[in-house]
Amino acid sequence: MARIAYIENMKEWSDSFHFAHSVSVRFSETDMFGHLNNTVPFTYFEEARIEYLKAISFMADWLNPEHDRIPVVADLQCDFLAQVYFGEELLIHVKAHSIGNSSVDIHYKGTRQDDTIVFTGRGTIVQISRHTGKPVFWSEQQKNKLEAEKLQHAAHACSAG
Amino acid sequence: MARIAYIENMKEWSDSFHFAHSVSVRFSETDMFGHLNNTVPFTYFEEARIEYLKAISFMADWLNPEHDRIPVVADLQCDFLAQVYFGEELLIHVKAHSIGNSSVDIHYKGTRQDDTIVFTGRGTIVQISRHTGKPVFWSEQQKNKLEAEKLQHAAHACSAG
Amino acid sequence: MARIAYIENMKEWSDSFHFAHSVSVRFSETDMFGHLNNTVPFTYFEEARIEYLKAISFMADWLNPEHDRIPVVADLQCDFLAQVYFGEELLIHVKAHSIGNSSVDIHYKGTRQDDTIVFTGRGTIVQISRHTGKPVFWSEQQKNKLEAEKLQHAAHACSAG
Amino acid sequence: MARIAYIENMKEWSDSFHFAHSVSVRFSETDMFGHLNNTVPFTYFEEARIEYLKAISFMADWLNPEHDRIPVVADLQCDFLAQVYFGEELLIHVKAHSIGNSSVDIHYKGTRQDDTIVFTGRGTIVQISRHTGKPVFWSEQQKNKLEAEKLQHAAHACSAG
Numbered sequence: 001m002a003r004i005a006y007i008e009n010m011k012e013w014s015d016s017f018h019f020a021h022s023v024s025v026r027f028s029e030t031d032m033f034g035h036l037n038n039t040v041p042f043t044y045f046e047e048a049r050i051e052y053l054k055a056i057s058f059m060a061d062w063l064n065p066e067h068d069r070i071p072v073v074a075d076l077q078c079d080f081l082a083q084v085y086f087g088e089e090l091l092i093h094v095k096a097h098s099i100g101n102s103s104v105d106i107h108y109k110g111t112r113q114d115d116t117i118v119f120t121g122r123g124t125i126v127q128i129s130r131h132t133g134k135p136v137f138w139s140e141q142q143k144n145k146l147e148a149e150k151l152q153h154a155a156h157a158c159s160a161g
Numbered sequence: 162m163a164r165i166a167y168i169e170n171m172k173e174w175s176d177s178f179h180f181a182h183s184v185s186v187r188f189s190e191t192d193m194f195g196h197l198n199n200t201v202p203f204t205y206f207e208e209a210r211i212e213y214l215k216a217i218s219f220m221a222d223w224l225n226p227e228h229d230r231i232p233v234v235a236d237l238q239c240d241f242l243a244q245v246y247f248g249e250e251l252l253i254h255v256k257a258h259s260i261g262n263s264s265v266d267i268h269y270k271g272t273r274q275d276d277t278i279v280f281t282g283r284g285t286i287v288q289i290s291r292h293t294g295k296p297v298f299w300s301e302q303q304k305n306k307l308e309a310e311k312l313q314h315a316a317h318a319c320s321a322g
Numbered sequence: 323m324a325r326i327a328y329i330e331n332m333k334e335w336s337d338s339f340h341f342a343h344s345v346s347v348r349f350s351e352t353d354m355f356g357h358l359n360n361t362v363p364f365t366y367f368e369e370a371r372i373e374y375l376k377a378i379s380f381m382a383d384w385l386n387p388e389h390d391r392i393p394v395v396a397d398l399q400c401d402f403l404a405q406v407y408f409g410e411e412l413l414i415h416v417k418a419h420s421i422g423n424s425s426v427d428i429h430y431k432g433t434r435q436d437d438t439i440v441f442t443g444r445g446t447i448v449q450i451s452r453h454t455g456k457p458v459f460w461s462e463q464q465k466n467k468l469e470a471e472k473l474q475h476a477a478h479a480c481s482a483g
Numbered sequence: 484m485a486r487i488a489y490i491e492n493m494k495e496w497s498d499s500f501h502f503a504h505s506v507s508v509r510f511s512e513t514d515m516f517g518h519l520n521n522t523v524p525f526t527y528f529e530e531a532r533i534e535y536l537k538a539i540s541f542m543a544d545w546l547n548p549e550h551d552r553i554p555v556v557a558d559l560q561c562d563f564l565a566q567v568y569f570g571e572e573l574l575i576h577v578k579a580h581s582i583g584n585s586s587v588d589i590h591y592k593g594t595r596q597d598d599t600i601v602f603t604g605r606g607t608i609v610q611i612s613r614h615t616g617k618p619v620f621w622s623e624q625q626k627n628k629l630e631a632e633k634l635q636h637a638a639h640a641c642s643a644g
Contacts, residue, residue: 004558005488026369028200030193032247034387037189038556039525046522047348063408065356073521075487077560083616086193086385133566165397166327187530195548199395200368203361208509224569226517234360236326238399244455247546294405350520354513354569361511408515 004079006097006107006122014117016157017093017109019055021048025088036084041119042076045108048092049125052106056145068130074103076123084110084118096149102127102135104146165240167258167268167283175278177318178254178270180216182209186249197245202280203237206269209253210286213267217306229291235264237284245271245279257310263288263296265307326401328419328429328444336439338479339415339431341377343370347410358406363441364398367430370414371447374428378467390452396425398445406432406440418471424449424457426468487562489580489590489605497600499640500576500592502538504531508571519567524602525559528591531575532608535589539628551613557586559606567593567601579632585610585618587629 007013023044031037053059053071062070084090093109108121127136138146168174184205192198214220214232223231245251254270269282288297299307329335345366353359375381375393384392406412415431430443449458460468490496506527514520536542536554545553567573576592591604610619621629 024369026365027192027372028198028365028368031188032191032193032195033553033555034193037529038559039189039522039529042522042525043348043350046350046520047346050349070516072516072566073563075560075562076521077558079558080556083555185530187526188533189526189529194392194394198368199398200361200364203364204509204511207359207361207511208507211510231355233355233405234402236399236401237360238397240397241395244394349514350522352515353510354515354517356515359511 004120006077007120012157013107014109016153017095017107018152018156019052019095020091020093020111021051023047023090023092025084025086025090027086030086034085036086036088038078038080041078041080041110041121044090044092044110045076045078045121045123048094048108049106052094056149058142058145069127069136070130071125072128074124074126076121078108078119078121080119082112082116082118089113090118095153096146097122097153099138099143099146099150100124102137165281167238168281173318174268175270177314178256178268179313179317180213180256181252181254181272182212184208184251184253186245186247186251188247191247195246197247197249199239199241202239202241202271202282205251205253205271206237206239206255206282206284209255209269210267213255217310219303219306230288230297231291232286233289235285235287237282239269239280239282241280243273243277243279250274251279256314257307258283258314260299260304260307260311261285263298326442328399329442334479335429336431338475339417339429340474340478341374341417342413342415343373345369345412345414347406347408347412349408352408356407358408358410360400360402363400363402363432363443366412366414366432367398367400367443367445370416370430371428374416378471380464380467391449391458392452393447394450396446396448398443400430400441400443402441404434404438404440411435412440417475418468419444419475421460421465421468421472422446424459487603489560490603495640496590497592499636500578500590501635501639502535502578503574503576503594504534506530506573506575508567508569508573510569513569517568519569519571521561521563524561524563524593524604527573527575527593528559528561528577528604528606531577531591532589535577539632541625541628552610552619553613554608555611557607557609559604561591561602561604563602565595565599565601572596573601578636579629580605580636582621582626582629582633583607585620 025036029036029040061067091111095107096104097107098105103124103126105124109117110119111117128134129136186197190197190201211220222228252272256268257265258268259266264285264287266285270278271280272278289295290297347358351358351362372381383389413433417429419427419429425446425448427446431439432441433439450456451458508519512519512523544550574594578590579587580590581588586607586609588607592600593602594600611617612619
């Protein structure tokens, strides 16, 4: 397994997730090499990230077209550790890894049912104003929710360790 | 070749197109059977239809978020006549086939560079109000443009015949 | 609701399905008009069709790269009855509608949780030889399974009627 | 503009590309926030990378199903610098940045027609055996081609500097 810059200790990192969303690999998501096309995990990341953000009550505000705040993705990356095939059921694990003033670095782990990690990833999302395009600081309430998430990840990593 | 309900005479039909847009088959658009996945031609139809509607000056109004009129797709169909592979350059031909009060039936023909037809298709688009969701009649100007298109198709079919 | 050529009696047709597969509308499947892009239901049809074909034990043979028989899609169509939005949970109902020598006409119905029909569709799949590309007749076993399916649809339509 | 780990000097980096492939943003590639969905640039990277690999004569061998060598993507990342909208024509620039024994690190730059950079990216591809899944060292010929590419990038960066 290649060294991955955003993962210091794979076991600790892997144990710290406590949210996961399930996806099945679609036939249309394979390519002529017979496996999952490498552009597709980013779609899984988006789907799982939104489920995670719903679970911590961030989405309702962002999806309201009358509200000014929306999230944008600043960067995204994925490391492919194992080939994935049609029909596989994957769990996409999501966590808030570190928190900025108007941004959050989100980490992803894709696993098979036997817990093999098939890909890992990360990416920063930034809260911006729909109208100005400028970053908007987290509210106290938003920041508290994200901090509570981080504590839970730490607790998970400890109890699993 | 199977009979296709929306094509009476294949030669006449085929000759009547005078607009085409070029696409290349992407690697990510193939599937594990090694050919173009069957959901993708509908994406090509959309891309080519929009280029066609731009060419006849219909898109600018519809894409203006302050204008109330937008097009919606009422139905879509595709008949797959030949397998298509990665890297092929296809021409997607488009024409306005028949014109309603607020709708237009658009036909599609996908061809290889040697003119082989690889798929055909059709679908109705309807002009609706963004706010009420109800159909909005074509303006005189819109109707005149669509009628002019139909005449050109007929002329093409004749001169090619 | 427009008349749809492949549906004689909407209530009877609608009642005759007995298999359904659930999908959630992904954020990446919406477009700038704010709703589900019209190319996506064909992806849902494929996903639900494969689940259906698995349920009636057709897929294992077709997915075995050492076996010669594979299914290809001969045509596909979709009628869009209602706009669909991000996050909606849809049921994609599937049935074998009529059976040929090497083909089967499959029908689709997409519904919201309140049973509203949001789109309908159909398409023929044909069993072909991977090597010759020619149609391959259904085996007795395959034909029996498809006929059993049709009887079940009829039973459903009756009991629901 | 955020610091990007794989770019030391943005001007030098930006000047060093000498291959580009053009793409148009499809309507189906936008999302309900009105801009290009963030999963799509990875599809553009794949399309442009393959055109680049064709241009330096790497693809023919890899696409031959009787040959054992195929490329796999080990990782991928994208930094989003500006929002992109429907209908924009982008150039996707590609270069071989650094060369391993069986791998190559490929860099990407997406630009508007006025040369604004809208996204940057990178990712390693590895040549593996279709059958064993293990890395396969570059042949002398392959290595020479990649080295020639690198020299050309350097020359470009100098002459542009």
